[in-house]
Amino acid sequence: MSTTTSHTPPESEGQSDGTAPGAGVRPARLIQNEATTEIPVHLLFRDGPDPVRVPLGPAVVGRRQDTGERPRPRPRPGRPVPVRRRPLPETDPELAERPARVLPGAAGLFAGACGLTGALVTTWWAGLLPPPAGRAFGLPAYSGTGLGLAHWAAYAGSGLLGAAGFGGLARGRTGRAWVLGLFGRYRGTVRRTGLLWVNPLLPRRRVDVRLRHWRSESMPAVDPDGMALRVVVLVVWRVRDTARALLGIDDHETYLRECVEAALARVPVEPAGGARGGTTAAGDALTRLVAEETAPVGVEVFSVQPVRVEYAPEVAAAVHRRRIAALDARQRASMLGSVVDSVEDTVTRLTTRGLVELDDYDRKVLVRDLTVAFCSGRGEPV
Template identity: 25%
Template sequence: MNPEKIINPPSGFATFIVSMVLLIVSVLLFIEGQLAIGIILLIVTFIFLLPGLIIVNPNESKVLTFFGKYVGTVKKDGFFWVNPFTVKKKVSLKAFNLNGQQLKVNDSIGNPIEIAAVIVWQIKDTAAAVFAVENYIQYVNIQSEAAVRHLANTFPYDNLEDETATITLRGGADQVSEMLEKELNERLNRAGIEVLEARISHLAYAPEIAHSMLQVQQASAIIAARKLIVEGAVGMVEMALNKLSEKNIVELDEERKAAMVSNLLVVLCGDKAVNPVVNTGTLYH
């Protein structure tokens, strides 16, 4: 593969002025009847001078080849003159956005998910982009899809089914994006392309299991909430018993303590409003 070679050709303004002068002179020669010299000047102008003029816009480049041989790349913006027989291919140096399509793949534990990524890339080596691959834009699209699929197969969607997972697609967004960017740079380096940023833009369970996984997530949330409520209720019951004992408000034997604990837990852990019941007798009748 040819390494990129940056060239700085001469300015094209002098060549352009010479071409205009030769055109004027050739017209005058035609008027005076000196056709041979006028034709020669026209050939020199239209075959050797004007075809060599190129304009390079900011953040663009021209890759030059001469009869199949790579000559170099013009990256400096401006108006230049190069060998008129070179083939000039424009290659943009601007940053490109690739909004990947939604892919349906399986995560590391086999759950079908939908995933898509947004990738920002830029050409760094114009020679590699033009000569190493057939079509560098198509190459980016295909390799990006392959990298996203590989990433989705490497990690679970979340840790509901795999509690030992340290990185998940949903919970480790920064780490996953960093890994995706690294893998893309390795894949696209052959084409002289650098990935500036890669982010997961869409992540969801596939429609056929989305409802079931939503129920699992809701159940996990309810269990976590109940666990927190029970821990808080036990602490409040313990505090209440300690306060009653410290201030000698009432003497409670073990049976009364058990009844109070039961009533307090029912009140604190219930998900509905509690209606108080007035006991007019005693605990033992």
């Protein structure tokens, strides 16, 4: 920060303040910063009864000399710094489901039939086909010269054609899909149904794309008060992206189970009938959290709902006693309120109708006796 000090002659200062020149007035010294803020130095140390007002301009924060970056503001004491959860990393952007190239099943049947026909014709050409078989297929009698190089080549071509035609036939089912790959590279997904022809050189991995549900085992959780629970959840899900579900992760079903267990560790689950939303609020929070965790791996989660919530065995007895005590306290409070209302109504009616004349002592005795009588009639100790 640059600091400049200017000396003003006494004559000019005296003229500006309306005093006579040479009256022994101090020279004004000014300090200027980068924001053109001027503070008279003599006003800061002035011994006078009048208050001194120092105009201040906006503070200027300079850049760091070593890095060229602005310094980060320090968090105010008493306010927690928000912590943002890092999102899950996306899988390979090129790894996304796309349809594979397949042909109708009729093309595979035609290619297989052509291969068989070629092998039959080659056998007849070599003279190895018996005359009855030739007449059955409508071939004229021909005496060949035996197998040669041309015959073997024809056999090889016919065999390859027949094997490719019949070997690539596949039946697509509703709710099932095939993930195709070659030499470790994703080639596409087949979701079509019916008789299809798929390249037999491409390895196939079958995946279930139907809407599925999974009922978990008893998993650990906590309630809003921190008490240990054992929760069983029902998860409704399906595979949305077959490429990411099968190739982007080792096992998507195991990953789904672990995500559910991790969500239960972070979301408090309240038993049914609670005042904070019960299992409905916990199910909504679990569904949202698990859906965010499984979306990058191609799994779509529709619902995660607790179906059975129980306290852990080590705290079940204590919680049961606490509930019984709370119910008993509410019942006693309700009973006492009704007894007090009945006693008040009885005493009021007796005094307003003039049936009895009571002083303070008699009123207290009557109230005590009526209270004992009403409590005894309700079967509760006083």
